[in-house]
Amino acid sequence: xxxxxxxxxxxxxxxxxxxxxxxxxxxxxxxxxxxxxxxxxxxxxxxxxxxxxxxxxxxxxxxxxxxxxxxxxxxxxxxxxxxxxxxxxxxxxxxxxxxxxxxxxxxxxxxxxxxxxxxxxxxxxxxxxxxxxxxxxxxxxxxxxxxxxxxxxxxxxxxxxxxxxxxxxxxxxxxxxxxxxxxxxxxxxxxxxxxxxxxxxxxxxxxxxxxxx
Amino acid sequence: xxxxxxxxxxxxxxxxxxxxxxxxxxxxxxxxxxxxxxxxxxxxxxxxxxxxxxxxxxxxxxxxxxxxxxxxxxxxxxxxxxxxxxxxxxxxxxxxxxxxxxxxxxxxxxxxxxxxxxxxxxxxxxxxxxxxxxxxxxx
Numbered sequence: 001x002x003x004x005x006x007x008x009x010x011x012x013x014x015x016x017x018x019x020x021x022x023x024x025x026x027x028x029x030x031x032x033x034x035x036x037x038x039x040x041x042x043x044x045x046x047x048x049x050x051x052x053x054x055x056x057x058x059x060x061x062x063x064x065x066x067x068x069x070x071x072x073x074x075x076x077x078x079x080x081x082x083x084x085x086x087x088x089x090x091x092x093x094x095x096x097x098x099x100x101x102x103x104x105x106x107x108x109x110x111x112x113x114x115x116x117x118x119x120x121x122x123x124x125x126x127x128x129x130x131x132x133x134x135x136x137x138x139x140x141x142x143x144x145x146x147x148x149x150x151x152x153x154x155x156x157x158x159x160x161x162x163x164x165x166x167x168x169x170x171x172x173x174x175x176x177x178x179x180x181x182x183x184x185x186x187x188x189x190x191x192x193x194x195x196x197x198x199x200x201x202x203x204x205x206x207x208x209x210x211x212x213x
Numbered sequence: 214x215x216x217x218x219x220x221x222x223x224x225x226x227x228x229x230x231x232x233x234x235x236x237x238x239x240x241x242x243x244x245x246x247x248x249x250x251x252x253x254x255x256x257x258x259x260x261x262x263x264x265x266x267x268x269x270x271x272x273x274x275x276x277x278x279x280x281x282x283x284x285x286x287x288x289x290x291x292x293x294x295x296x297x298x299x300x301x302x303x304x305x306x307x308x309x310x311x312x313x314x315x316x317x318x319x320x321x322x323x324x325x326x327x328x329x330x331x332x333x334x335x336x337x338x339x340x341x342x343x344x345x346x347x348x349x350x351x352x
Contacts, residue, residue, distance in 0.1 A: 128294055128324040167275040168315065168346060179319040187321040188313060202320030203334050 006100035006162060007181055015182040016043045016093065022204040035148045042148065043093040043182075045195075051085045051124070086111050087124075091195050093182065094147060101161040102185060105146055105153040106193050118143075118154060121194060129192045141193075156189055164188075265289060267332040268340035271300065277312075277347040278304050284340070289329025293322050300345055311348040318344060 023030035092105040108116040140157040187197045266286040273279040315321040332341040
């Protein structure tokens with residue numbers, strides 16, 4: 001087994017800064033937030049999605065992919081006019097001192113503040129990832145108090161992160177400098193809980209290489 | 214993301230790898246690829262198809278089984294999901310095993326990403342290199 005790819009906090013912050021820089025370029029909404037005493041910080045993204053509730057199923061399902069539309073787009077909904085709900089998603093990337101890895105915290109709520117259950121969040125996840133969510137040892141989700149905000153969030157448990165990131169990174173070999181740990185990690189774990197990472201983040205990494213070559 | 218599920222489609226140039234291998238015995242944890250006799254690797258594709266298909270080189274990561282045939286000609290519109298389904302079938306992975314594909318050693322594309330787009334962004338030397346990793350490798 002290759003040497004563990006523990007992530008130092010300083011490196012974590014550097015990768016996050018690169019990630020946020022690209023996010024700003026494409027308007028993806030990520031930002032850095034500091035704790036009150038500025039000793040800690042984390043990456044944060046909030047986005048809104050419109051979901052429809054059909055009378056037939058009483059289940060919520062997401063509408064069109066457009067994150068910025070708050071109005072329901074009826075052309076996307078088949079069948080009778082459905083009541084729409086706007087869901088607010090929050091994703092935070094924090095550094096775990098005990099595990100030496102990044103950790104994904106997330107929560108979702110209706111506009112009136114009512115939180116979504118984990119099941120309701122999963123209902124919005126692409127089928128491709130649902131199977132993964134159910135079967136992956138690294139995708140254990142727990143509910144914990146956010147270390148900085150002190151509010152309850154769902155957390156993708158970090159105990160396996162180091163193992164699978166090491167497995168992926170050991171293959172990078174001499175090209176390790178090309179890899180933004182946060183980008184790679186988030187592109188794998190994010191979609192499992194409804195967070196999509198646009199492909200241009202990967203291009204951003206490539207472009208940085210070209211500049212340094 | 215609320216994409217409709219697409220059924221897995223066989224890649225051009227590949228046999229129905231799942232069926233072809235069926236007579237190799239009971240389904241195992243997929244350490245042996247299908248016999249290569251019926252496989253038509255990328256390099257044998259007629260030149261006329263060159264524009265529609267791109268060359269993909271698949272590299273295994275960690276303890277993931279290595280495919281005997283690594284180079285494939287893949288239609289540009291083939292999605293990552295389709296490619297994952299194909300590799301899983303080819304390697305005879307059991308349903309509970311998940312497979313990840315990542316590009317440029319730095320990013321896992323979404324399942325509906327088309328291989329042609331990835332080639333435009335990350336292809337070099339006339340091919341797209343993709344790494345794949347089986348989740349069980351992480352125990």
